[in-house]
Amino acid sequence: MDEKRQAGTSLASVGEFGLIGRLAQAWQGAAPCGIAHGNLGGLSPVIPPEGLRLGIGDDAAVIDVPGGKPLLVTTDMLVEGVHFLWSPERRRLLGRKALAVNISDIAAMGGVPAWAFLSIGVPAGANVEEVEELYAGMGEMAARFGVALAGGDTVRSDKWVINVTLLGLATKAPIGRSGGRPGDLILVTGTVGDSAAGLHLLLSEESMMAAGKGASESNEAHISEADRQALLLRHLDPTPRVAEAMALVVHGGVTAMMDVSDGVSSEVHHLCRNAGCGARIDLANLPISPAARRLARREGREVFAWALSGGEDYELIFTAPEERVPGLIDHVRRETGTDVTVIGRLTDGAAGIMAVYPAEKGGEAVPLAAKGYNHFR
Numbered sequence: 001m002d003e004k005r006q007a008g009t010s011l012a013s014v015g016e017f018g019l020i021g022r023l024a025q026a027w028q029g030a031a032p033c034g035i036a037h038g039n040l041g042g043l044s045p046v047i048p049p050e051g052l053r054l055g056i057g058d059d060a061a062v063i064d065v066p067g068g069k070p071l072l073v074t075t076d077m078l079v080e081g082v083h084f085l086w087s088p089e090r091r092r093l094l095g096r097k098a099l100a101v102n103i104s105d106i107a108a109m110g111g112v113p114a115w116a117f118l119s120i121g122v123p124a125g126a127n128v129e130e131v132e133e134l135y136a137g138m139g140e141m142a143a144r145f146g147v148a149l150a151g152g153d154t155v156r157s158d159k160w161v162i163n164v165t166l167l168g169l170a171t172k173a174p175i176g177r178s179g180g181r182p183g184d185l186i187l188v189t190g191t192v193g194d195s196a197a198g199l200h201l202l203l204s205e206e207s208m209m210a211a212g213k214g215a216s217e218s219n220e221a222h223i224s225e226a227d228r229q230a231l232l233l234r235h236l237d238p239t240p241r242v243a244e245a246m247a248l249v250v251h252g253g254v255t256a257m258m259d260v261s262d263g264v265s266s267e268v269h270h271l272c273r274n275a276g277c278g279a280r281i282d283l284a285n286l287p288i289s290p291a292a293r294r295l296a297r298r299e300g301r302e303v304f305a306w307a308l309s310g311g312e313d314y315e316l317i318f319t320a321p322e323e324r325v326p327g328l329i330d331h332v333r334r335e336t337g338t339d340v341t342v343i344g345r346l347t348d349g350a351a352g353i354m355a356v357y358p359a360e361k362g363g364e365a366v367p368l369a370a371k372g373y374n375h376f377r
């Protein structure tokens with residue numbers, strides 16, 4: 001078995017998105033008329049089966065149900081040790097996050113969430129109350145966004161695994177990742193990099209605890225309690241931007257949208273690849289919170305790295321023609337209180353995907369590497 005594995009192509013060599021493309025091709029080879037189509041790099045589109053308007057390659061699939069609104073379907077799995085560290089104090093928050101990350105994908109399509117299927121892998125040594133608390137957390141998030149529990153699956157597993165499949169409805173035409181055009185501005189809601197800053201704190205606190213030192217001991221010299229709490233919560237308890245997505249849909253003008261789950265740099269690459277565009281991102285304009293800046297300074301970290309490659313911010317990144325942008329920004333702020341920031345512009349594909357450093361750091365334009373989270377790299 002091990003020998004066989006060594007002889008094959010390593011997962012690291014293809015990366016997460018290369019693997020998904022290969023899997024879709026393997027499926028297509030076996031079931032040529034039944035494959036989901038999409039715009040993943042290297043994946044040739046094929047005719048989708050009846051009703052499947054958009055398959056692999058976006059935040060959620062779009063299914064045209066006869067006589068109904070377009071149905072949106074997304075699924076996301078959280079695995080202990082990969083997406084979270086199991087902690088008795090954070091079971092409820094974990095439940096909230098498991099649902100929130102899926103709601104975020106429905107919002108990113110311009111839809112509202114509706115029905116959830118929750119599948120869990122539970123270690124044999126766990127007790128009922130632990131699972132109940134996880135569900136209470138998911139229930140809290142569900143109640144906030146009008147999601148009903150429709151089913152799921154329960155299995156024994158070596159580690160905690162939570163998989164949510166969430167169905168939602170598009171309120172108007174679903175907003176995919178491919179509609180951006182050269183000249184469109186690129187915008188992002190809220191702030192980016194906070195979740196990575198929160199994860200940095202969490203992991204350093206965990207390693208201090210493991211070394212027998214108190215968590216507060218590790219941080220009190222570095223950061224205020226208010227900053228610490230704010231950053232930890234951005235990582236542990238993200239709020240899906242449903243209200244902001246609805247405000248954008250109602251206002252109109254958004255050409256492409258997705259959520260920031262892997263990091264701004266990767267998401268910009270997705271938006272460009274799907275639209276055949278290039279981009280210029282002004283790093284000076286990235287909306288980074290004062291708390292994340294303070295932590296980065298005190299830790300000697302590059303705050304842009306958290307914003308560009310940290311991920312799990314669950315903000316919306318979207319494109320719109322320049323003339324629609326002032327109205328969009330005003331409308332979202334008025335309806336939701338959330339700030340929206342212009343971070344760059346889509347360009348001709350030939351111009352490449354570039355990041356422009358702030359003037360005080362030389363103002364140089366360099367290629368923007370897709371350095372977001374990748375499960376196999």
Ligand SMILES: Nc1ncnc2c1ncn2[C@@H]1O[C@H](COP(=O)(O)OP(=O)(O)OP(=O)(O)O)[C@@H](O)[C@H]1O
Nearest residue numbers: 020023055056057058059060075076105259261262
């Ligand atoms: N094993 C798989 N088989 C088929 N399709 C897959 C598989 N894994 C991912 N996909 C599809 O690939 C696309 C990208 O998946 P990914 O999980 O990166 O979505 P995302 O929206 O970019 O990230 P997130 O869900 O964290 O917001 C989606 O359309 C997803 O449905």
Ligand SMILES: Cc1ncc(C[n+]2csc(CCOP(=O)(O)O)c2C)c(N)n1
Nearest residue numbers: 081082083084085261262310311312373
């Ligand atoms: C313990 C621990 N280590 C690392 C991370 C960071 N992390 C894990 S998955 C992911 C991207 C989104 O996941 P997906 O692409 O599966 O939706 C990120 C940024 C974490 N959350 N917890």
Ligand SMILES: [Mg+2]
Nearest residue numbers: 059105259261
């Ligand atoms: Mg997404």
